[in-house]
Amino acid sequence: MSEAKCLPTIGKSTPKVPTIGVFSPCDPRIDEDSRTRAKNIIKMVANTISGAVLLPDKTPAPVVYSDVLIDSEAQADIVAQQFREAGVDILICCPDTWAFPQLTGISLLQQFPANTPINITCGNSGPKPGVVYAHALNGAISQYGKMVSLNVGTWPDTGLDPQMTEQTAKNLIDWCYAAVTAVAVRGRRVVVFGHDSMGMETALAHVIPTRNTFGLEITRLDMKLLADMISKKAYDEKELKELRGWIDKHVGDRLELKDSADGERFNQSLAMYLVVRDIMSDLNAIGGGFMSQLEWGSDSRGLPLPVADCMESLFNSTFDHNGPKTAKPYATEADVQGLLTMLFTTYLSGGEPPLFMDLRKVWESWEIKKLADEIGLSGLPTDTDWIEKGLVDGNNSGSASFNWAGLPGTSVEDLMSGVQMPLADAGYFPGGGNSVTFMTPAGIDGIAARMAYSAVNGKFSMVWDEAKTTTVPEKLEKAMCNLTNWNWPHTFVVPKYASMVEYKQYAVANHFHMSWNLPVARMQHWMDLTGVLSVAPWAARPSFIEGVDRPQPLIHLINGGENSYKQML
Template sequence: MAKNVKALKLPSIDKGTPKAPVIGVYATGDPRIDQESLTRAQNIVEIVSGELAGQIVTPDGNAVDIVYTDVLVDSESTADLVAQQFRDAGVNILICLPDTWAFPQLTTISLLQQFPQDTPLNITCGNSGPKPGVVYAQALHGAISQYGRMVALNVGSWPDTGLKPKPTKATIDSLIDWCYAAVTRVALKGRRVMIFGHDSMGMETALAHILPTRNTFGLEITRLDMKLLADMLSKNAYDKKELAALRAWIDKSVGKRLELKTETESKRFDQSLAMYLIVRDLMAELNAVGGGFMSQLEWGSDSRGVPLPVADLMESLFNSTFDHNGAKPAQPFGTEADCQGLLTMLFMTWLSGGNPPLFMDFRKVWEGAEIKALAKKLKIALPKSAPWLKKGVVDGNNSGSASLNWAVKPGSKPEAAMKKIAMPIADDAYFPGGGNSVTFVSPAGIEGIAGRLTYCSLNNKFSLIWDEAVTTSLPAKLEKAMCNLTNWNWPHTFLIPKYASMMEYKQYAPANHLHMTWGLPIARLQHWMDMTGVLNCTPWAARPSFIEGVDRPQPLVHLLAGGETAYKSLI
């Protein structure tokens, strides 16, 4: 036993901060290769690291740290050295950029074994012949895949010769997509979401699935009783000056489109605003990355109790990239405590670099023939070539959670969005507690991915059912009639899926809620599913199994294990 050794007391800190993703970039080498080739390999590391710097951001707008080393991993000893460098820098994501031949077990495998099993690893190389790094990349990729570990191979392109070869844009873009998936995987592991209330209105398709969520994503779900929020409202546990500022911002931005007929209705609306401030502060206290609120039935719909105002605006503000204080990160928030909806929006928001999510009911799916019949009834002439007439359209709308950003096109200013928004009194049949809904119609031309996570107890796996989609608009009279057929006073987004037919869309909806995020490349989503083991579910007859330049290449380990589903079931 060692003598005179004392335990070390750590210094005090004010508040714990969540783990940050850090990307470590390195290259391998072979001591037998000429110095010029080794210098070129070192330069590639610096060049690619520079290309990545500032390109990968978290939803709060902060750039992910990119660190690199000029030590070439060419042996077990240099693998130990680089591993130490990366540990000291907090690296939890690895990128290998080989440009020369090397020996897999002596180099990257020796490095990789010093990191947790689920540390994301990407091998990006040029298709260069002189030394050649692509041969090493293939050997390493195959070796790692054989022992069942996930690894992504990105065979890109940079010049065969020259000391400072510049990778093509496509090479870097593919790497950036993978980085976003890795950052989403790493940054959210160990984080938490905050849910008010219990099961989502009895919807089994929206249950929290605490253990699978923890085991699959590393996410914790903090569950709070809605009584706490009711009590904090009753105790005025919020900043009254900030409430006044929030109300003044709404009054100015929405004006007469805010429907308030009595002083009682005005006070209820203020309660709705106070709910946002209270829940925001609770989420900040918990370092929560997202949230949800059950509402129905106990909060605002059960007349046996004391119904309280709807949470529509609160939910919309969380999902938006602005509020009365200006720009802020979108903080995914699920209405009706829909945890699977929340998780869908959370991951898509992170994968897109912070773009606002849309929460909607999978409400009314219009076949082309149904649209024609309604138009005929209304005596509306229809354009023959309209895609919504040929393909059909989905009317997505829900009483809460609709991000205010979706009232306008991406890149629009908050002021423009608020001019498109109205806040009528909530439907008192659904919500006897009163309050105000948020309503708008999304503009045409917003492209993104629409889908939803789901879960099956038979294989204990999450799946993501998704398709590309675009928003559309219809003739004003027809659009108004379609909105009135469901709920006119809720937000509406008319959606056309790219590959799914309307029959398939109706048949394979995993739940009554649907979610969409713009600016999300498909390859990012697929890389993330590879890292998390989420099953990729696109049952659309019209979609090819692989679209080059859109999909990421299937990981080799999937093929070796008998296919994607087989591999993910085995892990």
């Protein structure tokens, strides 16, 4: 009688890392040189993406390939076993010859879970038409109802060792980022302290839809636990001194402290970072959020505690007192939909720091000119982005990554030299502590976006546009910032296609977010894989921009269009 096997104990779990597997079908009737070429193409495709797709911690996603050409079901079974043993959960098919879809690609695909991302990348080859197979396989998979992405690219028709073009590689890498993002968050969790701040529907933790759509868990903890752990000093006091020393070194007298009590409250804010960081590490969390107001720092019925602004900024940054680190998307006011936005864009960008902002004031061009007249500022430039179009003042009391105090690649020393930490508004935050403020420089290109959820259709959506940061003359900047909160971070954002009227009317929440190094096609591929609705209703934006947008998947086209298909899921 056989006995069940007891598995060895694991001290600390290691989350699964998405692994990409590359394969190719073939036809047993094909000549040997063509088969050799097909094997070389598998290796070429795998090496093209190997090292090019980064996880948020900047480690590359693993890539494996099989040089077993899939002629029939027998080889499909062999490659499937190879891939299972290698932990493959993302598939790339790179055909260079004709083959039989059901005997090859489909026989392999059916041995993986239904939500396994699959991409077909081929050259537009003529001699042994792999592109014909690609269209046949794409059509077959789409007709039986599975999402598949087709990338008809370019590599030479002849020669044993062809190389794909840069554009073909870019298209494939963008899809790989989307697939890795979709797979990487499955089974992971974020940790949110408290409920959504002030009962905002747009910030609610939609626990079941989030679980069903993304496979992501939302661990909810009470803020009392954090308050108790701070009171018990459940942190390394030596490390707290090191963190405070790091702030003193980089911020200096721009950290406003009027007395020793202010200093103690600020230290308490720093201790929050250490405690929450350790809790998130224990739970293998990939992001988080903190409610803060009202109960934590603003409700005078209790004992208001210091604000969490510095803690939130540290989480969203790629560095702290210990040196370089992974940016952990962190949402102020426990804004879970904001957290989801930043989480996915951080993965899609390969770990770039997210920016959390209030949609504080949308300035149309005429409003900027009017303010300039009121403050006696003349001679405004006539050809700048903000004078032609207007701008959005992104301004919030918490969660602004320190990285956004400078351009991408700016040193820690230079970034922190632009950061101030004034005392928090005592009327708004009677618990005290310090805010964070800086001005983001002009010249950062990225995507400004915000997720939403609808109870009507049970779907998440992403409202997005390409955008860039800008600046205005110093006197005008000061006047604009003083109209909101000068002592909070400011990022002046100019959307590429949305008008200021559209931005005023189509915002899905009072918060929005921005990430750099995030190609449009990458986000679109991710929305395809997750069923998230794409919302870009800007009148000035074409429906398809070649070289920017990804081509629509066939499954969208044969089911009434993108939104129609996604509503059926």
